[in-house]
Amino acid sequence: MTKRFASSLTIAAAVTFALLALAAYGQGQGKGKGGAPKGPTGPVTHKPIPRTPDGKPDLSGTWQGGGVSINGEAGAPPLNPLPPIDNHPVNRQPLTYKPEFDAARKAKNYTTLDDPTLYCLLPGIPRIVGMPMPMEFIQTPKVLAILYESFRAWRRIPIGNDLKHDPDVTPTWMGDSVAKWEGDTLVVDTIGFNDKTWISGTGSTHTEQMHVVERYTLNDDGSLSWEAKVEDPGALAAPYVTGGVLRAPIGVHVEEYECIENNPDPTHMKKAVELESKAKGKQ
Secondary structure, eight states: OOOOTTTTTTTHHHHHHHHHGGGGGOOOTTTOOGBBBBSSOOOOOOOOOOBBBTTBBBOEEBSSSHHHHOOOOOTTSSSSSOOOOOOOOOOOBBOBBBBBHHHHHHTTTOOGGGGOOOOTOOTTTTGGGGGOOOEEEEEOEEEEEESSSSSOOEEEEEBTTOOOOTTOOBBBOEEEEEEEETEEEEEEEEBBBOSSSSSSSSOOOTTOOOOEEEEEEOOTTTTTEEEEEEEEETBBOOOOOEEEEEEEEEETOOOOOOOOTTTTTHHHHHHHHHHHHHHTTOO
């Protein structure tokens, strides 16, 4: 388990972050009244974006959406504060379910005790990008590999304009991804999910028909914009859109993350749910 964010004694904190992180993006930009983003807090340095020998934006390196490397410890700044960046807004769209699916989902009365990540299972896409641990991009002309510190997850994503998914994809936690370049934006198309992950917050379930399209755009202020559009004809009434800004933390790399070792989460979270239920008069 990484010492930077979650030791074997603080996995509950990781789960809490996992439930909230997709709604808490925008690091380095600040928030104005009503949660609206405000501009950078100082001068922004702009440089030509790095490119690979074939002319594509070079996404290689370590990126992170949150956590102590970006935001610092409680009451203290990060050890290596990052410079200001421009405001990169995302046109987020809410998670809207079909009435029949939503009724069945609500009838199950999901709580944090049902969270797959509580039991060290993979978060899936797009949720894992919102985890506050770093991820490393390894880019070649034909493949992008992403190594996530979170839950030791990884993705091998072939790149090519004519790539298609296998017609007989086995459903998995992280799905089957292919990518192509649209100008300077890498578009990652993922299908083949199982129905065991959560899209975002508590009980945000889906079907195996879920389809996620991510867009990664390297900015000239040293940040990486990420947007994910989620469609699921079996569950969602409209596309769900999330995203944010990934930063390149200084002196940070992907470390070992052993979720299951001495995992106290289920006991802790069960107690929290019991206390919450009592407070609401449910028991």
